[in-house]
Amino acid sequence: MTTTTKEERLSALVDDEAEAFETRRLLDELTKNPEDLAQWGRYHLIGDVMRGNLQHTAPPDFSARIMAAVAEEPPLTAPSPPWYGRLLKPAAGMGMAAAVAVAVLVGLQNFAGGLAEPEPALAAADPVIRAAQWDTGQRHVLQSMFEPNPLSAPVQHSPLELSTPPVLPIDMDDARFSSYLLNHAEWAVGRGGIPPQVRTVGHGFVGD
Amino acid sequence: MGWRLGQACLAALLVTVTPVAASEQVTAEALLRQMAQAVDELNYEGTFVFAHDHRMETLHIIHARSEQGSRERLVALTGYPREIIKDAESIICVRPDHLDPALCLDPGKSLLGLPGVLPIRQGLDGLKDSYRLRLGPVRRVAGLSCREVAIVPRDHFRYGHQFCIHEPTGMLLKARLLSREGRIFEQLMFTRIEFPSQVDEARFQPEMQEQGMVARPMETAPAETHMMPFDPQWQVGQMPPGFHVTGISKRVMAASPHPVQHMILSDGLATVSVFITRTDTPHERLSGMTRSGALHVVALPWDEYQVTALGEVPEATVRLIAESVFRDGENMQ
Numbered sequence: 104m105t106t107t108t109k110e111e112r113l114s115a116l117v118d119d120e121a122e123a124f125e126t127r128r129l130l131d132e133l134t135k136n137p138e139d140l141a142q143w144g145r146y147h148l149i150g151d152v153m154r155g156n157l158q159h160t161a162p163p164d165f166s167a168r169i170m171a172a173v174a175e176e177p178p179l180t181a182p183s184p185p186w187y188g189r190l191l192k193p194a195a196g197m198g199m200a201a202a203v204a205v206a207v208l209v210g211l212q213n214f215a216g217g218l219a220e221p222e223p224a225l226a227a228a229d230p231v232i233r234a235a236q237w238d239t240g241q242r243h244v245l246q247s248m249f250e251p252n253p254l255s256a257p258v259q260h261s262p263l264e265l266s267t268p269p270v271l272p273i274d275m276d277d278a279r280f281s282s283y284l285l286n287h288a289e290w291a292v293g294r295g296g297i298p299p300q301v302r303t304v305g306h307g308f309v310g311d
Numbered sequence: 312m313g314w315r316l317g318q319a320c321l322a323a324l325l326v327t328v329t330p331v332a333a334s335e336q337v338t339a340e341a342l343l344r345q346m347a348q349a350v351d352e353l354n355y356e357g358t359f360v361f362a363h364d365h366r367m368e369t370l371h372i373i374h375a376r377s378e379q380g381s382r383e384r385l386v387a388l389t390g391y392p393r394e395i396i397k398d399a400e401s402i403i404c405v406r407p408d409h410l411d412p413a414l415c416l417d418p419g420k421s422l423l424g425l426p427g428v429l430p431i432r433q434g435l436d437g438l439k440d441s442y443r444l445r446l447g448p449v450r451r452v453a454g455l456s457c458r459e460v461a462i463v464p465r466d467h468f469r470y471g472h473q474f475c476i477h478e479p480t481g482m483l484l485k486a487r488l489l490s491r492e493g494r495i496f497e498q499l500m501f502t503r504i505e506f507p508s509q510v511d512e513a514r515f516q517p518e519m520q521e522q523g524m525v526a527r528p529m530e531t532a533p534a535e536t537h538m539m540p541f542d543p544q545w546q547v548g549q550m551p552p553g554f555h556v557t558g559i560s561k562r563v564m565a566a567s568p569h570p571v572q573h574m575i576l577s578d579g580l581a582t583v584s585v586f587i588t589r590t591d592t593p594h595e596r597l598s599g600m601t602r603s604g605a606l607h608v609v610a611l612p613w614d615e616y617q618v619t620a621l622g623e624v625p626e627a628t629v630r631l632i633a634e635s636v637f638r639d640g641e642n643m644q
Contacts, residue, residue: 282566283564
């Protein structure tokens with residue numbers, strides 16, 4: 104293991120082949136090292152391309168918007184000689200924007216769901232990067248780049264955000280739950296679904 | 312770095328990969344249909360690994376189909392000795408006498424067998440509003456080649472599935488249940504499988520018959536269940552997009568001394584059950600949530616009733632449904 108390169112370990116993470124401890128360590132590193140994060144993002148992008156998952160990911164004018172984002176990048180504040188500053192700035196800007204772009208692409212699969220699906224009891228223990236690890240501002244930027252048209256694509260709020268009091272954990276080792284689970288699996292999911300005696304109703308309400 | 316970098320270079324050259332063709336979509340759909348039929352109708356015997364949260368269990372499965380219907384025997388090879396024998400008439404759990412009957416369904420609902428684990432029982436017609444189907448690459452599982460098919464949720468109110476299907480038979484060899492952001496909740500994978508033309512009757516007799524083991528039915532079989540008219544006053548006020556009520560019934564369950572109203576909600580793939588039953592004392596009424604793998608359960612009291620919603624959907628979905636269940640006083644018959 105010690106001879107494994109970081110690229111290989113990151114790649115293993117993307118391919119879901121890393122062990123739990125390694126995953127935690129890598130994720131920890133990812134949050135600290137933007138280069139690794141970008142690399143990880145690129146591997147996801149590559150994986151998505153190879154699996155043909157990219158079809159619905161990028162809107163048609165995506166690269167144009169990236170370029171616009173690049174153009175809007177604030178000038179570097181560090182003083183630098185004008186000649187190479189001018190040459191280097193677009194390149195550096197492009198590098199940043201590309202990393203963001205990859206994060207956005209990856210974000211659709213890896214963060215978007217997490218934004219709206221907080222699972223407090225698990226979030227901390229899980230070997231998965233969760234949206235919460237991104238600061239809110241960054242998330243909004245990433246999201247807004249991906250909303251093709253705010254009118255046609257309304258933001259979906261998690262019901263949890265709107266919900267009333269927090270629910271407490273209950274004990275599942277209860278005969279009631281195993282009976283419910285069995286009835287759910289047998290009647291709703293298994294055995295060909297709903298038996299003929301059961302009334303089937305249409306959309307919405309259950310009126311008679 | 313070797314081949315991974317090679318892959319990267321190749322992928323970089325192939326960025327213009329064409330989207331999945333329409334004809335392939337048809338194949339993904341056909342394969343899923345074939346699979347739903349195969350797990351129920353084929354004869355098969357094999358061993359599979361079931362990973363669930365951070366645990367891993369191995370199970371042996373024998374499944375046969377005859378004129379009387381399908382029969383299945385599942386034997387847990389890890390953990391407590393327990394097995395389940397299922398046919399059209401009954402579900403029997405064989406377990407050590409001291410073992411909580413609930414543990415017969417441990418891990419998760421894997422001991423319900425493959426038809427119980429699979430979500431696709433209602434056809435695929437209503438599915439496309441909420442999911443996309445994708446055909447993946449050919450892989451190899453249990454020494455057989457299989458084709459990957461993914462069911463990708465269109466929003467965060469439901470989970471996705473990845474299957475690897477043995478094309479000649481339609482048999483499911485590997486399955487994953489995962490969230491939209493790629494978090495895997497459950498995986499099962501066959502390590503060995505055979506398709507015998509006939510399965511001997513003796514294979515469905517419990518093997519664990521030594522002292523201290525008991526064989527008990529887990530729940531009244533659907534065929535023998537006494538059905539009652541359901542109460543139309545119970546309604547689900549708000550459902551996540553794509554979900555609708557697909558069935559309601561009222562019957563006696565082991566869960567309660569009172570009859571239980573069972574409402575089934577579905578988005579064409581994911582199913583949520585809402586159980587409503589009267590309680591006799593306040594301490595019987597629970598308020599809270601729990602989960603097991605992808606299964607989320609939310610229990611809420613409603614007056615002197617207990618409302619319990621559960622399904623393999625995100626917590627938010629179960630919660631939204633459970634919280635919107637109400638009894639409409641104006642909808643009396």
